[in-house]
Amino acid sequence: MALTLKHLFRKKVTTQYPEKKLETSRRIRGQQFVWRSDLCTACATCAKSCPHGIIRIATSKNGENKYAVDRIEFDIGRCMFCGLCVEACPYNALYMGRGYEQARYSRKLLWADMEVLMSPDSEPSAYGHTELEEKMPEQTLLVYGQISKKTADKNDS
């Protein structure tokens, strides 16, 4: 009974999704990727490190000892979001995205091509890139039953 009463008067931690959303972890491995073409050297390390082999990359020679990416695609429908490709990229050109609402009616629509990977709408996660954390909003997911006052107030408004 004591436990029940404690939870009865606890500050609410739910929101009216999808109108209101909680802030996810800054290091979320979301259901998308962000690719920086300007940093990518076409080394294909990401594709080689993927346990599912779902990264397709095509490269061509672009000058002496240099390569360019002609095509890079991720089959998001088969991805387990382990993040190994992001961790393996030696040039910080690949990030997990923060988006998590990627439901589609067809598996074909889950392929992420270069246009999708470079979309300005996709926000990179700090997973594997902790230097991004400071600029990100504070997480509002439950941590030991607590929610920060600042974010709780924001959800109430």
Ligand code: SF4
């Ligand atoms: S997150 Fe894992 S499964 Fe998905 S593309 Fe990267 S290495 Fe492959």
Ligand code: SF4
């Ligand atoms: S590992 Fe990084 S630099 Fe190499 S091809 Fe993949 S995204 Fe580009």
